[in-house]
Amino acid sequence: MQIGPFALANHLFVAPMAGVTDRPFRQLCKKLGAGYAVSEMVTSRKDLWKSLKTSRRANHDGEPGPIAVQIAGTDAQMMAEAAVYNIDRGAQIIDINMGCPAKKVCNKWAxxxxxxxxxxxxEIVEAVVNACAPRNVPVTLKMRTGWCQAEKNAVVLARAAEAVGxxxxxxxxxxxxxxxxxxxEYDTIAAVKAALRIPVVANGDITTPEKAREVLAATGADAIMIGRAAQGYPWIFREVAHFLATGTHLAPPLVSEVKKLLVEHLYDHYSLYDEFIGVRSARKHIGWYLxxxxxxxxxxxxxxxLEDSASQVAAVEAYLDTLNEKMDRIPARGSANGQARGHDMTELAI
Structure with a gap:
């Protein structure tokens, strides 16, 4: 699959999620089979660009490309400037947020x-495309089916967005x-796909390999985007890839592998955030894993x-070491236990 000059590794994407898809999480998902990942939403407000929160969201150190950054705002010129600002900091693809439902975002009409x-x-889409075109940076758009059930205008907006680039x-x-x-629902996504020549990606409730296959078939989409189902379960991408290729289930990871992945994730997380913020923001990730x-x-x-990183890592390691004495593999999501679905026991190197 191609976005502008970039050939993607596959058609399994990580959804941008505020407070989740920071650089460590994106890198982990790519390592575990995702072909593409979009950053957390970056504001178009200049007064916030130098804030610590925005600087962390714009951190792409060591991240394999293509680097995609999502921007959000309500003013066309500000959004164009935000696109250029992020391109200057490493963005290779700019994604426009027209899908976030959060009240603090929507109350500002973003x-x-x-x-x-x-x-x-x-107007916003066209301004961003025009700002990115001289730099040969493609622009993508993420949206919902509409504002409400009575006003589903995704097809109209998608056609207009395609027309401006x-x-x-x-x-x-x-x-x-x-x-x-x-x-x-996937009928609207199918209608968008039928209306456009450019690639269309399906997102929403894709939680298992079977659901991934079902959504691709129902929509005709070129790719799928997985969000919440990857929280604490980043190897879902390799499980989906294996199932789509073979029709069989990949074995869930060994407990020892999860320990290695989680500890590496934690250290990378601490490296992006300071000790105080890092320990506290890592708690949600640990909770999702376990x-x-x-x-x-x-x-x-x-x-x-626990309030320091050393204690947090030690506690995680001790818990998983104890668990490893009782079971070899973690349970696969969507089954009663890790051996319940007739897995292909192929091992993947980490």
């Missing part, structure tokens, strides 16, 4: 709120009104009281 004002939305569109199969509630494991919730409650 994110999916832009879908209510089609003229403004396309957007090179890929991702559609989350929910309206802004839904947030993350209910179920994603939420389905025996005793995981009790461990999480105790781990949340």
């Amino acid at each position: 994110g999916s709120a832009l879908m209510q004002d089609e003229q403004l939305a396309i 957007v090179q890929m569109v991702t559609v989350h199969g929910r309206t802004r009104e839904q947030g993350y509630q209910g179920h994603a 939420q389905d494991l025996p005793g995981g919730e009790d461990f999480r409650q105790g781990m949340n009281l």
